Amino acid sequence: MRMTAREAYDLSNGEGLMACPRCDALHVEEELTSGETARCVRCDTVLAKPRSGAFGQLIALSFTSMVLLLGAVFFPFLEISRMGFGNATSLFGVAMAFADGILLPLVLAVMVMIVGLPVLRAFLLVYTLVPLAQGRAPHRHAATAFRWSETMRPWSMAEIFVIGTAVALIKVAGLATIHLGPAFWAFCALILVNAASRGFMCQTTIWDAIEDAGLPTDGREMVEDPTA
């Protein structure tokens, strides 16, 4: 709980304070030690949960998901056969097959949601966190990169795609024989990687780190009294 006024804060300009994004309750910012979890006093939303080494873990997990997604795009996803006619297809092949049809928008949207956004998010996270993990100043536009990565979170839907695949398998079971390809398993692994990544993710800590590491802000993170 963070409601103890131990550090300096200023109610006139919000310095040293944090508002709960869910209910707007004001909290006094405090440095938490690793493993602690700060929750909102009113609505119980997790405000911060710093874990030591989380940046390194997040970078590693982001690289993992990039590699998995690369495999998921180019390896065969599902193989189908019926009456001697077979079709093994990778997601890339699917996208190419539809590249000129009227279905292009739908296929494009699906590809963006299951591959494009996850790759972009992983890239943005690495871009933001690598300098921070090394204790250097963040890259330019690191704040924008991280904000975009957070905005994209609900729109990257790899795990939903896997459930969709399971449903699709049952639906064509009577029509043809289906085998799962390596890309399918890459998506399954991706779900686990994403879950692990969520466990290490603490937005508040990353925002504080970006600010502390000297991204051009108004310098309010400096511990000095501006009114003095």
Place this chain on the structure above:
Amino acid sequence: MSKAQPDAPVMTAHRAGLIGCRSCGRVWPEQETTCARCGSALSPPDRRSLQMVWAWLAAGVILYIPANLFPMMSTRTFAGLKGNSEATIYEGVLQLIDHGSYDIAAIVFVASIVVPVAKFIAISWLALVAGRPATVEQAHTRLKMFEVVEFIGRWSMIDVFVVAILSALVQLGFVASIHPGPAAASFALSVAFTMLSAQSFDPRLIWRGLPLRSRTSD
């Protein structure tokens, strides 16, 4: 961690004449419009923001109608041996039941019919009661509801993915082929608009109008 003390008077950023960033939590003087730390737009917890919720929700509801009336996908088999068929979302569920795969039928039924309709109702209810006087318990219920809506919305995309996978995969020349119907696109858009509607809802409105407000106001 213990549950929040529900009766403690709570100072909010809005009441203190400040504005909190919904993206990173930083607090700024009320006249600021952009958060200088994360760059996102600052907005006061204001019922005016509900207009956006209603607009996206209306778009989602409207598109949900063709999504149910038109076929989601059409299956063509060799010379009609197994018949050519077009299936709407609802008929797709019935087909799965005929196949005997009740569990998958349940997933599709919940993801494509129960969840979207429940979301429409939940978001309208949240937007209607937002900012109205409420007890602390009611506020907690509403926040819980909002979190469920926010979490579950994306899962309605399952059916769209199923159609995309099937139509990409089942292109066996004249043996069998599956094509997406117009409902696939409108359903995808309906889900996307409903997600946007849920994202435009400002959960801070839930907590405005609590009785605490008069107790702590100065």
